[in-house]
Amino acid sequence: MTHIxxxxxxxxxLPVIILxxxxxxxxxxxxxxxxxxxxSERTATRILEVALTISLVLSAFIAICATGVFGAAPSTLVxxxxxxxxxxxxxxxxxxxxxxxxxxxxxxxxxxxxxxRFSRTYMHREAGYFRFFILLGGFATGAQLVALAGALDxxxxxxxxxxxxxxxxxxxxxxxxxxxxxxxxAFATYRICDAGFLMAMVCxxxxxxxxxxxxxxxxxxLPLWESTTIGLLxxxxxxxxxxxxxxxxxxxxAMEGPTPTSALFYGGISLHAxxxxxxxxxPIINASPVVQVAGAVVGISTAIYAxxxxxTNPDAKGxxxxxxxxxxxxxxxxISLGFTTLALVHISGHALLRVWQYLRAPNAIHDAHRIGVxxxxxxxxQTQSVLxxxxxxxxxxxxxxxxxxxxxxxxxMVLARALDKFDRRVRVLFGGGKERDP
Amino acid sequence: MTPESVPYIVAALAAGxxxxxxxxxxxxxxxxxxxxxxxxxxxxxxxxxxxxxxFAFGMIAVLLILRGxxxxxxxxxxxxxxxxxxxxxxxxxxxxxxxxxxxxxxVLLLATLSGAWPMHWLAARVIDRSPIAMAEQISTCIVAxxxxxxxxxxxxxxxxAASTLVRLGAVLALLPAITALVxxxxxxxxxxxxxxxxxxxxxAVGAAGHGHSAAALLVTVTLALAMGGxxxxxxxxxxxxxxxxxxxxxxxxxGMPRLAAAFLLFAASGVxxxxxxxxxxxxxxxxxxxxxxxxxxxxxIVAAALLAVATLATFAKIFLGPPAxxxxxxxxxxxxxxxxxxxxxxxxxxxxxxxxxNPLAEYLRGFGAVPH
Numbered sequence: 001m002t003h004i005x006x007x008x009x010x011x012x013x014l015p016v017i018i019l020x021x022x023x024x025x026x027x028x029x030x031x032x033x034x035x036x037x038x039x040s041e042r043t044a045t046r047i048l049e050v051a052l053t054i055s056l057v058l059s060a061f062i063a064i065c066a067t068g069v070f071g072a073a074p075s076t077l078v079x080x081x082x083x084x085x086x087x088x089x090x091x092x093x094x095x096x097x098x099x100x101x102x103x104x105x106x107x108x109x110x111x112x113x114x115x116x117r118f119s120r121t122y123m124h125r126e127a128g129y130f131r132f133f134i135l136l137g138g139f140a141t142g143a144q145l146v147a148l149a150g151a152l153d154x155x156x157x158x159x160x161x162x163x164x165x166x167x168x169x170x171x172x173x174x175x176x177x178x179x180x181x182x183x184x185x186a187f188a189t190y191r192i193c194d195a196g197f198l199m200a201m202v203c204x205x206x207x208x209x210x211x212x213x214x215x216x217x218x219x220x221x222l223p224l225w226e227s228t229t230i231g232l233l234x235x236x237x238x239x240x241x242x243x244x245x246x247x248x249x250x251x252x253x254a255m256e257g258p259t260p261t262s263a264l265f266y267g268g269i270s271l272h273a274x275x276x277x278x279x280x281x282x283p284i285i286n287a288s289p290v291v292q293v294a295g296a297v298v299g300i301s302t303a304i305y306a307x308x309x310x311x312t313n314p315d316a317k318g319x320x321x322x323x324x325x326x327x328x329x330x331x332x333x334x335i336s337l338g339f340t341t342l343a344l345v346h347i348s349g350h351a352l353l354r355v356w357q358y359l360r361a362p363n364a365i366h367d368a369h370r371i372g373v374x375x376x377x378x379x380x381x382q383t384q385s386v387l388x389x390x391x392x393x394x395x396x397x398x399x400x401x402x403x404x405x406x407x408x409x410x411x412x413m414v415l416a417r418a419l420d421k422f423d424r425r426v427r428v429l430f431g432g433g434k435e436r437d438p
Numbered sequence: 439m440t441p442e443s444v445p446y447i448v449a450a451l452a453a454g455x456x457x458x459x460x461x462x463x464x465x466x467x468x469x470x471x472x473x474x475x476x477x478x479x480x481x482x483x484x485x486x487x488x489x490x491x492x493f494a495f496g497m498i499a500v501l502l503i504l505r506g507x508x509x510x511x512x513x514x515x516x517x518x519x520x521x522x523x524x525x526x527x528x529x530x531x532x533x534x535x536x537x538x539x540x541x542x543x544x545v546l547l548l549a550t551l552s553g554a555w556p557m558h559w560l561a562a563r564v565i566d567r568s569p570i571a572m573a574e575q576i577s578t579c580i581v582a583x584x585x586x587x588x589x590x591x592x593x594x595x596x597x598x599a600a601s602t603l604v605r606l607g608a609v610l611a612l613l614p615a616i617t618a619l620v621x622x623x624x625x626x627x628x629x630x631x632x633x634x635x636x637x638x639x640x641x642a643v644g645a646a647g648h649g650h651s652a653a654a655l656l657v658t659v660t661l662a663l664a665m666g667g668x669x670x671x672x673x674x675x676x677x678x679x680x681x682x683x684x685x686x687x688x689x690x691x692x693g694m695p696r697l698a699a700a701f702l703l704f705a706a707s708g709v710x711x712x713x714x715x716x717x718x719x720x721x722x723x724x725x726x727x728x729x730x731x732x733x734x735x736x737x738x739i740v741a742a743a744l745l746a747v748a749t750l751a752t753f754a755k756i757f758l759g760p761p762a763x764x765x766x767x768x769x770x771x772x773x774x775x776x777x778x779x780x781x782x783x784x785x786x787x788x789x790x791x792x793x794x795x796n797p798l799a800e801y802l803r804g805f806g807a808v809p810h
Contacts, residue, residue: 022713033696033774084718084791086652086799089725091718091791127692142712153721157712164711167750174758180687187750191743198739202728413620420617430559 006065006074013058014078014095017105018144021112024051025137032130041129045120048133052116052140056109059144063102077150077214092212094150100279100344105147107348111268111355112140118359119260128172132258139165143269146276152201152211155280159197159241159273163190166270169261170254182253185402189250193240197277200233219284231284231291234277235298242274242328244302249401251325255317259361266321267354271328272347278335279343285336295336303329308395316364324354439793441801445486447794448584448655452482454783455577455662458776459570459670477504478574482581491589495531495544498582499524505574516567519560519575523550527582530590537595544582544590545603545643551579552661554636555610558629561636565629565669569676572632573669576662579639583658588805591646591654600647601730607641608727608734608741615741618748624682627752628672631708634745635661641738642723650726651802652795656719659787659794660708664716667704667780671697674773675756678766684752687759694768698757700777705753707784709746715787722795 028044066073080093095101116136123129138161145158167190171183201211207226208215219227238244243251251271255262265271278285278295285291303326310322327350334343384392439447456478460471478501485497506520529543546557553561553572565572590596611634618630638657646654674697675682679690691698707714710721720742727735769777787794 029699030778033699033778036771082792084652084722084795086722086795087649089722091721131695145712157717160710160712160717164706171754171758174687174691174754175689175760177687177759180754180758184747184751184754188747191746195739195743198724199736202724202735205725206728416616416620419613420620423613423617426556427559427562430563 006070006072007078010062010065010074010097011078011080013062014097014148015080017055017058017062017109018095018141018148020051020055021048021137021140021144023137024048025134025141028130028137029134038130041124044130044133045116048137049113049116049120051137052109052113055140055144056106056113059102059105059109062097063106066097066099066102079150083153090210091153092151092210093154094212095148095154096150096213097148100276100340101148103344103348104276105144107351108140108143108147108269111264111351112136112143114355115260115264115268115359119258122260123258126258132169132172132261135165135168136261139169139264143273146273149280150213152204152213155213155277156194156197156201159194159237159277162265162270162273163187163194163241166190166254166265169257169265172257172261176256178253179256182250182256186250186254189240189247193237193247196233196236196240200230200237203230203233213280216281216283219287222287224288224290227284227287228290231281231288232294234281234284235291235295238274238277238332239298240274241277242271242332243325244274244298244329244332245305246401246405248302248305248325249398249405251321252313252318252398255315255321259317259358262317262321262361263355263358267324267358268351271324272331272351275328275331275335275343275347278332279340282335282338282340286338292336292338296333299329299332299334299336301329303327303333305329305395305399308391309398312392312395316361317358320354320357320361324350327354439797441797441804444794444797444801445584447797448580449483449486451659451662451783452486452577452580453479454780455580455666456482456574458666458780459573459577459673474504477501478578482578485581486584488585491534491540491585492531494585494589495527495547495582498547498578498585499527499531501578501581502527516563519550519564522557522560523547523575526550530585534589537590537593541590541593541595541599544586545640548579548582548586548639548643549636551575551582552636552639553629553632554607554640555613555633558614558633558636561632562629565625565632568673569625569628569669570673572628573666573673576632576666576669579658580655580662583639583643583655586643587646587651587654587802591643591651592802592805596647598647600644603644603647604641604727604730605644605734607637607639607644608731608737609637610640611635611637612737612741612744613637615744615748618745619751621748621752622684624672624675624684624752624756627684627748628669631668631705631745631749632661632665634741635665635708637741638723638738641727641734645723645726645730648726648730650722652791652798653719653722653726655798656715656787656791656795657723660715660719660784663780663784664704664708664714667777667784668701668708670776671701671704674769675701682756684755687754688756689759689762690766691757692761693766694757696769696774696777698753700769700774700781701757702753703777703781705749707781707788709749710742713788714781714784715791716784718788718791722791 076098078095083091083093142158142161149155167183167187171180205211306322306325310319313319481497481501485494488494502524526547533539549557614630614633621627642654642657707716710716
């Protein structure tokens with residue numbers, strides 16, 4: 001097979017890898033919307049599983065091609081032109097198949113298919129079965145966009161799809177109030193932190209002249225304050241998505257979602273997507289010592305916090321979430337200190353391990369009885385020093401992170417109410433506000 | 439797509455915005471409503487193909503007069519918003535010789551139609567009576583913006599006023615986004631989300647003065663289709679359940695899952711969901727704003743983030759929760775097809791924005807628009 005052939009095949013395969021899962025979801029959604037009856041569970045699942053399988057096979061094929069087995073490896077930059085081009089403004093339609101992208105794409109495709117297969121029986125006859133699989137398709141596309149994006153605009157599209165999917169999955173069992181509250185908190189954290197991504201993207205476009213990932217290599221030539229500003233804005237976004245301090249409060253709440261999605265999002269892909277962004281923007285990180293130090297400090301402090309909380313957490317999934325967070329913090333520190341290859345290996349191994357652990361979490365109680373794991377006896381706690389007890393209490397209450405953030409937001413909500421009150425008065429003054437029943 | 443096809447595309451989008459609400463409302467699709475929609479479409483097409491600003495805005499004025507005269511019968515629409523917007527349209531039609539007055543009149547017309555602050559009290563009167571009437575009103579924005587882009591944006595004064603309008607628009611988007619967080623009923627939320635998009639529209643109008651015409655039109659199309667669609671869904675919910683308060687979770691998704699999905703899709707598109715016109719419009723607008731005012735751009739980003747949070751919170755209050763005992767049905771078949779068609783348009787523009795944006799830029803160059 002010639003070099004040109006592989007390029008052509010890759011050019012066709014990549015959009016299929018990315019778009020097929022969401023197309024399958026859209027098809028199932030369209031079936032439900034257009035007809036008066038729902039399709040069978042088997043039909044909906046098969047459609048999605050076929051799409052995810054094709055996505056995985058093609059992803060594996062791209063990885064094999066990249067090793068050079070079929071001759072010269074295809075080009076790592078696949079340019080489809082521009083999604084939009086108006087004067088100096090351009091949304092590039094570029095995909096990147098370097099090793100970072102290929103490994104993450106393969107990981108996402110494999111884990112998504114695995115979880116879809118697991119969920120077929122786990123979610124059987126559950127209310128919201130179709131919703132689950134439709135959202136899963138959207139998430140798969142989001143993850144592939146993140147993995148293969150060659151431009152920040154495309155990366156952000158995938159990033160947002162992952163965020164929306166994550167929030168909707170957390171609130172999946174919405175007949176209880178708590179999952180809905182948790183979903184809102186996670187989504188609010190994502191959106192506020194994603195403002196950092198948007199600002200960084202617009203800044204990068206203005207100072208580098210392009211939003212392609214490769215253009216970030218030019219950040220070494222930027223003035224220090226520019227690279228530092230862009231890097232810190234990206235870091236803010238990563239802190240939200242990867243639940244780093246002080247935005248870690250939403251992660252234990254996210255365990256309200258179905259176990260398979262906890263595995264996929266918080267064990268496998270979503271938490272690691274933030275780290276993958278850090279890998280992608282590593283030229284900016286390398287250009288600014290301030291960003292390097294900030295990333296390392298955030299990562300290490302999150303790792304220490306999560307390790308302490310994991311040891312005191314009373315529920316299996318919560319403890320697992322913090323154990324995951326501890327490793328995610330360490331990986332963030334690794335990337336910040338420049339160990340990007342180590343971080344990629346760490347991400348892959350860690351994601352696979354955690355997905356397995358999450359999927360086995362429902363068996364944890366059974367295992368605990370079988371192996372004979374017991375809680376720390378009360379007498380043992382009483383013999384601890386004052387410092388140990390304080391650390392224990394702080395970890396048990398997770399540093400009251402949510403309360404602290406709420407107290408910061410309270411004045412803002414007061415402002416919102418005052419503004420609304422003023423607005424209502426203005427409307428009533430001009431004759432509006434007299435709402436009629438339909 | 440060639441530049442010559444632009445007016446036809448705009449006409450098709452306007453037709454979608456005009457006819458969609460007709461089939462959503464639970465009121466029977468009567469002869470009068472069909473005739474009114476057809477006349478509105480004919481006037482819109484006349485405005486789109488007019489060669490002078492006087493006639494283009496004049497046609498919009500006639501359209502607004504007709505809506506004021508006849509729409510009242512079907513939707514109990516208050517007359518004042520129609521009168522005020524008609525006056526602005528007439529002013530925009532008659533002041534072509536005076537660029538300053540022309541710009542002010544056109545911007546006020548767009549602000550009134552889109553419900554931007556401080557003209558939102560007029561939109562509030564419409565929404566408080568009937569959200570579906572607001573959806574119909576919003577559809578006129580596409581035609582009005584097209585007239586603005588051809589006859590007002592290329593003027594020198596529009597160029598000078600661009601930075602001011604961008605800053606103003608950013609603030610006008612932020613204020614309703616903040617108040618959206620504390621709304622206690624569905625109509626209040628709809629009023630805020632429309633007003634926020636009205637602010638975006640004003641900012642886009644400013645950016646158009648410096649050649650960002652595609653951003654302005656994409657923002658308008660998103661406003662018309664996403665907010666029009668959302669307005670139709672608000673009306674559909676209220677037709678079935680009466681007035682919706684946001685005090686506790688409604689649990690309506692159990693009885694009306696398709697309506698819940700449609701509501702979420704339109705709302706998400708309005709707040710920039712990837713794969714829809716909203717995402718491209720936001721992206722394009724932010725880059726355009728950045729060139730005019732960094733603070734304005736940052737303000738818009740914060741406004742969009744706050745609105746997204748308010749949107750999910752409102753969706754949760756209306757649809758999520760334990761099953762509600764209700765006999766209200768899900769979306770009817772014609773309503774479902776309208777949802778599919780309208781959302782399909784949003785997705786089409788979202789994944790292939792060049793279909794509209796590139797020929798538009800080329801087309802407007804013929805009217806003397808500043809190339810970006």
